[in-house]
Structures are given as C-alpha cells and as structure tokens.
Amino acid sequence: MPVTDVITDADNLTMTVIADLAAPVERVWNAYTDPEQLNRFWGPPGWPATFAEWNPVVGGRARYTMNGPRGEKSSGSWEFLAIDAPHRFEVIDAFADEDGTPLEGFPSMRMTFTFESTDDGTRMVNTSYFDSAEALEQIVAMGAVEGTRMAMAQLDAVLQDLRDFAQGKGTVVELLDDTHVRITRMVEGPRDLVWRAYNDADLVKKWMLGPEGWEMTECVIGTERGATYRNSWAPVGDTEGEPFGFEGEVLMFDPPRRAVSTERMQGMPVETLNDLNLYEEDGATLITLLIEYPDKDTRDMILATGMADGMEASYQRLEREVLSA
Incomplete structure (x- = not known):
C-alpha cells in the first residue's frame, strides 16, 4: 500500500497525501502526467477515471469523469498553474459537468504534486489548499480521505510492468x-x-x-x-x-x-x-x-x-x- 499518510489540517485549510513509491521519480512523473496511466488509479475502485481532455501546459486544461458501477458520474477539471518536470506540478481542481464547466456549490482547490527521490524510490506529496474550513469539511464528508487511500492503492500495479x-x-x-x-x-x-x-x-x-x-x-x-x-x-x-x-x-x-x-x-x-x-x-x-x-x-x-x-x-x-x- 503506497499511501504513508493522509493529513487534514483545519488550521491551514489543507489536505496532504504522502506516498512512498518503489519507483524512480521519472517513472512516477510519467504515471501522473500520462492520461492513460492516470485512468488506472485516479478514481477509487469501482469509479475508474477517464481523462477526455489533456493539455499539460501552463494555462492548459484537463477534464476527467469517474464512472460509478451503477451508471453514476462524477466529473472534474484541472487548470495547470505550474509545471517543473519531473519534480512538481500545480493545478486548480474543480468539480465540473462532463463538458468541464465548474459546478456551483462545490469547492475548487489548488493542488500541488511534488516528487522527490528517496533511497527506496520516490516520495510523492500531494497537498490540496482550500478557501475555507467549510470547503475542507465538505470534501472530507464526501469521503475524500477513504477514497484517496483506495485510489492510491492501485498505483503499485501501474508503476510496475504487468x-x-x-x-x-x-x-x-x-x-x-x-x-x-x-x-x-x-x-x-x-x-x-x-x-x-x-x-x-x-x-x-x-x-x-x-x-x-x-x-x-x-x-x-x-x-x-x-x-x-x-x-x-x-x-x-x-x-x-x-x-x-x-x-x-x-x-x-x-x-x-x-x-x-x-x-x-x-x-x-x-x-x-x-x-x-x-x-x-x-x-x-x-x-x-x-x-x-x-x-x-x-x-x-x-x-x-x-x-x-x-x-x-x-x-x-x-x-x-x-x-x-
């Protein structure tokens, strides 16, 4: 199980995911920046993601939909704010309709992803920054901590050859x-x-x-x-x-x-x-x-x-x- 910890910090309005991965930085970077690989682990089990749009440049956008087993759908969009391959990228993540239009009443968040070499592979740190305590509480109440753990548990299979x-x-x-x-x-x-x-x-x-x-x-x-x-x-x-x-x-x-x-x-x-x-x-x-x-x-x-x-x-x-x- 690659997730080391999921930390919610109400004082700083953040949720941080820390994962130690048995693969070099370049391999982990490829998994996070190739939509075909993201499709395999971005959604939790039973809710696989499909990235329908992918333009990883500053100002570019990505759009994805997670498809539930009974036909449910949950979509989101990324706007790329910064890219420093293969060590860091930053996006605005928003709930959206299937066309990528942000949904009213749902929080958006700034997300940073960093990848650092370790003796055993790579440490990935994903921090989400929220605008308010209510937004953080809403995401946690929607099952974000549990869903993240289950989604990340799929990453080992992606990083290794089948x-x-x-x-x-x-x-x-x-x-x-x-x-x-x-x-x-x-x-x-x-x-x-x-x-x-x-x-x-x-x-x-x-x-x-x-x-x-x-x-x-x-x-x-x-x-x-x-x-x-x-x-x-x-x-x-x-x-x-x-x-x-x-x-x-x-x-x-x-x-x-x-x-x-x-x-x-x-x-x-x-x-x-x-x-x-x-x-x-x-x-x-x-x-x-x-x-x-x-x-x-x-x-x-x-x-x-x-x-x-x-x-x-x-x-x-x-x-x-x-x-x-």
Whole structure:
C-alpha cells in the first residue's frame, strides 16, 4: 500500500497525501502526467477515471469523469498553474459537468504534486489548499480521505510492468473494506480474446467450470445494459455436491474493458454487485473483479466457500483451453 499518510489540517485549510513509491521519480512523473496511466488509479475502485481532455501546459486544461458501477458520474477539471518536470506540478481542481464547466456549490482547490527521490524510490506529496474550513469539511464528508487511500492503492500495479506485478501470483483476493473485495488474476492472452471468453457462451462453457468434476448446464449471456444472464452448474459422475447457479442483470457493458452486473444465487435473495475490468499490457491481460457485498457477514460467508480456489481452477482452464488454443 503506497499511501504513508493522509493529513487534514483545519488550521491551514489543507489536505496532504504522502506516498512512498518503489519507483524512480521519472517513472512516477510519467504515471501522473500520462492520461492513460492516470485512468488506472485516479478514481477509487469501482469509479475508474477517464481523462477526455489533456493539455499539460501552463494555462492548459484537463477534464476527467469517474464512472460509478451503477451508471453514476462524477466529473472534474484541472487548470495547470505550474509545471517543473519531473519534480512538481500545480493545478486548480474543480468539480465540473462532463463538458468541464465548474459546478456551483462545490469547492475548487489548488493542488500541488511534488516528487522527490528517496533511497527506496520516490516520495510523492500531494497537498490540496482550500478557501475555507467549510470547503475542507465538505470534501472530507464526501469521503475524500477513504477514497484517496483506495485510489492510491492501485498505483503499485501501474508503476510496475504487468508481468512483474502479477505473473505467478495466481488469483489474489484483497479485502478493501467490510463490503468490498478485489480479485485479480493475470492471464497470458490479449484483452479482446479474454473479453470474448467472458461473453461467448461456447467459450464460457470451456473454462468457467470451477474445480474438476463440474459441468455447465446452462449459459445465458447478457451483452447490453438491462439484459439478464443465467449460469448453472451440476456435478458430474461421483463428484459430490448439488446443482447451483447464478443470475442477474447487466448494469454496464463497455467492450472490451468493463462490465458491471448484479449477481444472486438462483433461488436466493442476497445480491452482490460485480464490476469486471480488463487491462492489457504486452499481450497479457489483468482481470480485476471488484465485488460489493451487502454486509461483512455475507462477504465472509461467500469467501469461506472456497470461491477463490474455484476461480483459480477456472482461470487456469481459461489459459489452457481458450487463450492457448
């Protein structure tokens, strides 16, 4: 976790983020000044950012939108005040509509980013300066401290080459808070093919089977917002267990990058929100599944079923039966 501290200072009207990063200054500078890389960590999990405008010169502007899993949007704009590559830049950050027009009733702030070399890499310090105590309180009440920590936790994956970061780790389960779990798995194969493997019923039946001894008996794919899906499995031969399945509704479908859906076990009322993201680098794809549970007890109950082990078996089959075919 790269964030060392998030400090709010009511006397000086500031919020400061300090992060120690295991990468040289030039590499960290590139992550903060390349919109494609910013897209991967500027928004917290479940709210990825898209920078639609990027003009990093003094007086230039940037415009971004963070997209929530249920179709929510939160947009902002930057105006560049100073740039001293690769050590410092300064912007005015404002809440905005999708066209970049600042929103009334929401605070804007001056933000400075500094990058200094350390023995282990780089120390990044991001300080936001507010016009009033009320503006600082409003930002904190909106969850800025927690959101910043969760967003910055994604930066390690950006700073490293994908294979250096994820190869050989298998299926990784991270508990982000009481109701959010992030599951990641790198697979060897291009993103377009991985996307097809999730959305072509014939391909799904080849790999999404969990442990050995199970077969998929039903596979109905939803490939547009509002569509429903339904998947069912049953044991084969002497395998122990009862048939089961999942169903839900597609909330977002953005090929080949992101799909969000609800999920519930057939016949059960408990529902989760599943946010699937695919990122490709040098012929490998990082699969990230962010799951939102209704409460901690449900989260713990589902994880205790061995879900991660079943997913790992499926991902191994995905690489073997689909991506290497």
